[in-house]
Amino acid sequence: xxxxxxxxxxxxxxxxxxxxxxxxxxxxxxxxxxxxxxxxxxxxxxxxxxxxxxxxxxxxxxxxxxxxxxxxxxxxxxxxxxxxxxxxxxxxxxxxxxxxxxxxxxxxxxxxxxxxxxxxxxxxxxxxxxxxxxxxxxxxxxxxxxxxxxxxxxxxxxxxxxxxxxxxxxxxxxxxxxxxxxxxxxxxxxxx
Numbered sequence: 001x002x003x004x005x006x007x008x009x010x011x012x013x014x015x016x017x018x019x020x021x022x023x024x025x026x027x028x029x030x031x032x033x034x035x036x037x038x039x040x041x042x043x044x045x046x047x048x049x050x051x052x053x054x055x056x057x058x059x060x061x062x063x064x065x066x067x068x069x070x071x072x073x074x075x076x077x078x079x080x081x082x083x084x085x086x087x088x089x090x091x092x093x094x095x096x097x098x099x100x101x102x103x104x105x106x107x108x109x110x111x112x113x114x115x116x117x118x119x120x121x122x123x124x125x126x127x128x129x130x131x132x133x134x135x136x137x138x139x140x141x142x143x144x145x146x147x148x149x150x151x152x153x154x155x156x157x158x159x160x161x162x163x164x165x166x167x168x169x170x171x172x173x174x175x176x177x178x179x180x181x182x183x184x185x186x187x188x189x190x191x192x
Contacts, residue, residue: 016082136187
């Protein structure tokens with residue numbers, strides 16, 4: 001399966017790009033710099049958390065993510081992309097939330113038709129397709145959903161994903177392959 005173009009949105013959102021100077025000002029405790037970093041990173045963080053965990057408690061998760069970003073900014077050493085480091089924080093929060101929340105997933109599945117997609121679709125068919133993608137993503141095992149979201153929807157490369165997840169790159173490709181096939185089996189939409 002060469003790609004998920006028929007299933008998932010292929011338009012890669014702009015990468016989170018934060019100047020080193022701004023990060024330095026944040027590390028020095030500059031409140032204006034923290035505010036600026038928040039405004040730059042907010043759409044990126046919300047999009048990731050939404051894709052990994054869904055719309056329920058999105059505001060709470062976003063707040064937790066920024067608390068962790070600001071608290072641990074001194075540990076970011078710039079070896080990898082800042083966007084991958086932020087993704088790692090969002091991932092850990094999503095994993096923590098997902099543990100023991102089987103009832104939440106069942107509840108979310110029942111309410112999926114009532115939820116709006118992250119970006120409103122132009123026509124009813126596109127809207128329903130977006131909802132079907134959300135429901136299908138929610139049914140994937142968390143490890144598969146994570147690599148699928150990072151690669152197909154966020155545009156990260158295999159090396160970046162491996163670094164963010166702390167796994168070998170070969171494992172990334174294996175999980176991505178399985179995720180694509182699992183998604184294709186579960187996705188209810190007619191394929192073109």
